[in-house]
Amino acid sequence: MTGIAARQDSSPDPLYAPSPTGARAAASPAAARALAIARIALGWVFLWAFLDKLFGFGHPTPTGKGWLDGGSPTAGYLSGVDGPFGGLFTSMSGLPWADWLFMGGMAGLGVSLVLGIGMRLAAIGGVLLLGSLWASSLPIAANLFLDQHLVYLLTIIGLTLARAGDTWGLGLWWSRTGLVRKLPILR
Template identity: 65%
Template sequence: MTPDTPARTVLALTRIALGWIFLWTFLDKAFGLGFSTPSERAWINGGSPTAGYLSGVDGPFGGLFQSLSGAAWADWLFMIGQLGLGLALILGIGLRVAALTGVPLLLLLWASSLPQENNPFMDEHLIYALLLVGLALGGAGDHLSLSGLWRRTPIVRRAPILA
């Protein structure tokens, strides 16, 4: 076990902060907490988490993303992704799986925002994707987390990729 260092603490806090971004997106869209999603458009009130954003996508992939707008399977995948990423990052468990699933989600979100408004190609989605990979590869789940308990579960012992 490596002793705690300021760098490990900063990485753990960064992991938790990134997790909160994903978890907050899930909570706001699911329950319409009034930040980006009003209560009448909440998922629990019959709203679609993907319809509002994807229906207005322009750019080179606009037609593709508009065709996904409001599809139940897209809503479910998006919401499961947001919840799963948020919990994995906050709890510090399953970071490899989070990176493997989160990077494609973030790349799709990046592609849906092309062309970028303030930069030719770079935006927060690409930064988050790189950060997600770095956190998973850098062992950021080993500090301020439940990873020790998680690694001892039977499912993780049988499938170590889940650690």
């Protein structure tokens, strides 16, 4: 088994089910660290987007147009959407519930990925948020189908399945808390 070590794990977790021999393939230490770096970097992408839209740092949200200044984090992007779902997304532009969901999703994804906790919820939320952003950008100018939203979506799913939050993150500690043991979806 080149680059892969087997580890025993007795936790009954269907998402991370061990093989019939009881061993689960684990990434090499170098691969685990690389996934941790990818997890933290992707988390920062979402945290930065949240902070910029909240405060209006000017990268890309203009100074003075942040959410705290009365700006809408969804109005700028969604008001110019065309394509097959243009009407749907344009109708959500600037609505308070859309702003709250978008900002909550950005902050939640960022915190979850940076800390390595709640990775299952991050995967679910990431699929919903990034899938919506992908659908709102159709047709994609540079590539007929694939864009960064789908790449991020698939990456979050992969990081979750690889338990990337356990390396350089709080994922292992988080999974042992009483709350997560009672509600495994929080893993």
